Each structure stands twice: as structure tokens, then as C-alpha cells.
Amino acid sequence: MRQGGAIAELIEALRCLPGVGPKTAQRMTLHLLQRDRDAAGRLSEALRQALNKVGLCSQCRTLTERSLCEYCASPARDRSLLCIVESPAEVFAISRSTGYKGLFFVLNGRLSPLDGIGPEELGLDILEQRLKNDGVAELILATNATVEGEATAHYISDMARRHGVRTTRIAHGIPFGGELEYVDGATLSHAFDSRKDF
Amino acid sequence: MRQGGAIAELIEALRCLPGVGPKTAQRMTLHLLQRDRDAAGRLSEALRQALNKVGLCSQCRTLTERSLCEYCASPARDRSLLCIVESPAEVFAISRSTGYKGLFFVLNGRLSPLDGIGPEELGLDILEQRLKNDGVAELILATNATVEGEATAHYISDMARRHGVRTTRIAHGIPFGGELEYVDGATLSHAFDSRKDF
CATH class of the missing domain: 1.10.8.420 (RecR Domain 1)
Known part of the structure; x- marks a missing residue:
């Protein structure tokens, strides 16, 4: 052309x-x-x-027009719960679909040393300050179930352990409505190993 | 959200x-x-x-940054051929895929009285001036094969006839690689009626 x-x-x-x-x-x-x-x-x-x-919230690094986002600024949210996600899109998704009433922390990425993305780029220094000072009782890891997302989750759970904060990870397994036949092997294997009493 | x-x-x-x-x-x-x-x-x-x-070429109404587009300004193009298309995208498509060396005229739409699009909105007054003064020998109708595109083609061919300009229409039929079974009825019927000696 x-x-x-x-x-x-x-x-x-x-x-x-x-x-x-x-x-x-x-x-x-x-x-x-x-x-x-x-x-x-x-x-x-x-x-x-x-x-x-639009910039990043100074406390949780989600996208916002103010210095504190609506979640961090809201007195109605439970400050003892902190959910770690990779991007603001996941903040919206979790808020829309779940009854979660705690706060968020947005990494805006995941650990990826080859791409030059280390703890500093993800704001983990800010996160560490919050674990030390803000009275977080439970850290919920909601990073993606990818190799890099898992590595990031492990890094953060080590950090939480040093500060004596309980860490949980959202459950992985067969999605609702998913048929076993079409689910990938890694998911199926994980779902099988993580079976619960019924 | x-x-x-x-x-x-x-x-x-x-x-x-x-x-x-x-x-x-x-x-x-x-x-x-x-x-x-x-x-x-x-x-x-x-x-x-x-x-x-970016505005419209003063002569052919395609999108251009100058008052005359590259086609109208080029001394290498055959000024006796004028191809009518509905949009600048079709100018690019015809230039890319065919050996056409004439000029273009872009309607930027098609006759559609219900939407308030009449001859004036399509620049047909400019086209009529060109048919009268610019020594066009053949007008090639390349409007789309839709009801409105056909109506526009008929309107323009009437105008060309008044000025004694020969009018042609690009061929319609089964696309190359198209299988008869999957071609729509109108195309198949048209292709059948327009059969040629082989």
C-alpha cells in the first residue's frame, strides 16, 4: 500500500x-x-x-486517577486481608465475581529475570513495608498459574513467612463446566493430587 | 467494573x-x-x-495529505480510464492486486436515500464535471455487489450515458477457489447467466 x-x-x-x-x-x-x-x-x-x-495507587499500585485508589481509600474494606494480583484487570475481575472485601496489591508484572523484571520493578519493597507495618493477617496469592506466576508466588510467600504473615493461594483445578477430556494435563494432574473429601 | x-x-x-x-x-x-x-x-x-x-483529494476524493492525491498527480497514469469505487480501501486493493493504470474516483459511500446520502454527498457533481471536461473514454464501475452498490452503479452509468462515455462493470461470479456448493444463490445464479464461451 x-x-x-x-x-x-x-x-x-x-x-x-x-x-x-x-x-x-x-x-x-x-x-x-x-x-x-x-x-x-x-x-x-x-x-x-x-x-x-492516570497513575499507580501509592499503596497498592493499581491504576487510579488519585494518589490512593478507591479500594485503599475505602474505610469499608478489611485491611487485614491482602490479595496479590499481576494486573489491574484482575482487581476488576475479582471485585466483580467474588465477595472479597479486603485490599489488593498489584504487581504490574511477574518476576522475569531474563526480561529485567526483578523484585523492585514489581514494587515488592512497598509490599514488604506493608507486611511489616500494616497489620496484614492473611496474604492471598492470586498470581497466574504460569511458571513465572508460580515463581513470583513462591518469592512473595518466602517474604511473608519472614514477617510471620499467613499465606494462602487461590485454588487451581478443573474449571466449572469444564470437561475432563478437554482439560490440559497439568491442570488435571494438579486437580487429581489436590482432591478433597466429598 | x-x-x-x-x-x-x-x-x-x-x-x-x-x-x-x-x-x-x-x-x-x-x-x-x-x-x-x-x-x-x-x-x-x-x-x-x-x-x-488528511483530507479528500480535490479531484478523486480519496484520502490524501495533499490537495491532489498521488494517483491524480502522477503523469504516468492513463487519464482516459476512470474507476469508481466506494472507499479508499478499494483504491489500495485494486492498486495492489491488478495492473490498473488509470485514475480513480472515490464515492466515500453509496446512494442510500433513507440515510440521507444522495448524489451530492457522493461528490457526483464533481464526477459529472470530469465526465464533461476531462476526456474520460471508459468509466469502470467497481462499486460493491450490494443492493445499494448496484443502485449507485446504475445511477452513475445513466450519467455517463448522457455524456457519451462508455461504461463497464467489473465481473461478478464464483471467486477463484470457491466451491459451487458453498457459494450463495444470487452469485451462482448471476454466474450461470453470465457464462461465456470456453
């Missing part, structure tokens, strides 16, 4: 969105420039505003 | 993109704010630049 600089640059810029390849980016660009210029202007402005206003 | 204004506004703004629903928009927002703030800044700026710079 041959075309002018600003169009080509917009196509290229749209490819930063997850799941958007060159063809989708071209379709989006033509749609915006041809049919929905008002929306394109609003999108440009919304991006600018969000970049200006 | 509960969250601050700027985040919610960015999620809403991203939904203007074709094919992006609320869940995808949320995933894009978190990705941009959490992991790719530089790209988000570039995207905001690319949108602003494109809106400022």
Missing part, C-alpha cells in the same frame, strides 16, 4: 493495540478518517487525558 | 474502533496505561496529526 505519511503513521501507531495487526490497523484508520472523525478526535483527547491523569 | 473517569472515558473512546467491544476496549486501555504509555502517546499524536493533515 502506498500512501502519505500521516495515514501510514496512524496505521503504525494503531498497531500498538493488543490484537491489532496491519490489516486491522488499516481498516481502523480508514474508518476513523473517512467516517468517524469526531470519534477519532475524542480518542486522541481521551488518550492524552488518561496519560496525564 | 468501577473505575475513575479518565480510564472509563478511554475505554468508551476506544469503542469507536471497528470490531472493538467493551471487553476488548478494557483490555486495550489497561495494556496502554500499564505497559505501553509511549505508544499511547504516539497514538494520540498520530490521530491528531492525521485529523489535521
Whole structure:
């Protein structure tokens, strides 16, 4: 495709969105420039505003417009429970689907030494301060069930042990509605080993 | 999901993109704010630049940064051929896949009286001037094979006839690699009626 600089640059810029390849980016660009210029202007402005206003909560590192997020600022939440997740999306998912009323701590990543992501990048120094001072009674590990997520969970549980804080991990197993035949081997094996009295 | 204004506004703004629903928009927002703030800044700026710079070619109404697009400005193209398409995406597709060396005229839509899209919205007054003055020998209709695309093609061919310009329509039929069993009835019927000596 041959075309002018600003169009080509917009196509290229749209490819930063997850799941958007060159063809989708071209379709989006033509749609915006041809049919929905008002929306394109609003999108440009919304991006600018969000970049200006949205930062990390100073206490739990989730995305927020204030220095303390709504969870950390709420007096109604149980401060003795602290749930560790990898991203703000999981804060939303847990809040929506469970009755959890404690606080969160968002790693914004997982330990991955090869990518240069160590304890400092995940804010584990802030977490350690909270374990020391904030009266946390139970640390709930909700990192993903990947190799890196597990390694991160182990690292954090070691830290919690040093501060005498009880650590739990959310359960893994067969998802509801999942058929054994289609569940991957690692999940099935874990579910089998973790069987409970019925 | 509960969250601050700027985040919610960015999620809403991203939904203007074709094919992006609320869940995808949320995933894009978190990705941009959490992991790719530089790209988000570039995207905001690319949108602003494109809106400022990109307009319609004064001669063929495709998207361009100049007053004349690269096709209309090129001395190498055959000015006696004029291909009518519905959108700039089709200009790119035809240029990429065919050996067509003539000029284009982009309707940026199709006749649709119920949506308030008449001849003026499609720039047909500009097209009529070109048919009158620009020495067009053949008008190639490449509007889509939809009811509205066909109606638009008929309207334009009437206009060409008034100016004594020969009109052709790109062929419709079974796509290469298409199996008869899976082709829709209208296409199959058209292909059958348009059979040629072999």
C-alpha cells in the first residue's frame, strides 16, 4: 500500500493495540478518517487525558486517577486481608465475581529475570513495608498459574513467612463446566493430587 | 467494573474502533496505561496529526495529505480510464492486486436515500464535471455487489450515458477457489447467466 505519511503513521501507531495487526490497523484508520472523525478526535483527547491523569495507587499500585485508589481509600474494606494480583484487570475481575472485601496489591508484572523484571520493578519493597507495618493477617496469592506466576508466588510467600504473615493461594483445578477430556494435563494432574473429601 | 473517569472515558473512546467491544476496549486501555504509555502517546499524536493533515483529494476524493492525491498527480497514469469505487480501501486493493493504470474516483459511500446520502454527498457533481471536461473514454464501475452498490452503479452509468462515455462493470461470479456448493444463490445464479464461451 502506498500512501502519505500521516495515514501510514496512524496505521503504525494503531498497531500498538493488543490484537491489532496491519490489516486491522488499516481498516481502523480508514474508518476513523473517512467516517468517524469526531470519534477519532475524542480518542486522541481521551488518550492524552488518561496519560496525564492516570497513575499507580501509592499503596497498592493499581491504576487510579488519585494518589490512593478507591479500594485503599475505602474505610469499608478489611485491611487485614491482602490479595496479590499481576494486573489491574484482575482487581476488576475479582471485585466483580467474588465477595472479597479486603485490599489488593498489584504487581504490574511477574518476576522475569531474563526480561529485567526483578523484585523492585514489581514494587515488592512497598509490599514488604506493608507486611511489616500494616497489620496484614492473611496474604492471598492470586498470581497466574504460569511458571513465572508460580515463581513470583513462591518469592512473595518466602517474604511473608519472614514477617510471620499467613499465606494462602487461590485454588487451581478443573474449571466449572469444564470437561475432563478437554482439560490440559497439568491442570488435571494438579486437580487429581489436590482432591478433597466429598 | 468501577473505575475513575479518565480510564472509563478511554475505554468508551476506544469503542469507536471497528470490531472493538467493551471487553476488548478494557483490555486495550489497561495494556496502554500499564505497559505501553509511549505508544499511547504516539497514538494520540498520530490521530491528531492525521485529523489535521488528511483530507479528500480535490479531484478523486480519496484520502490524501495533499490537495491532489498521488494517483491524480502522477503523469504516468492513463487519464482516459476512470474507476469508481466506494472507499479508499478499494483504491489500495485494486492498486495492489491488478495492473490498473488509470485514475480513480472515490464515492466515500453509496446512494442510500433513507440515510440521507444522495448524489451530492457522493461528490457526483464533481464526477459529472470530469465526465464533461476531462476526456474520460471508459468509466469502470467497481462499486460493491450490494443492493445499494448496484443502485449507485446504475445511477452513475445513466450519467455517463448522457455524456457519451462508455461504461463497464467489473465481473461478478464464483471467486477463484470457491466451491459451487458453498457459494450463495444470487452469485451462482448471476454466474450461470453470465457464462461465456470456453
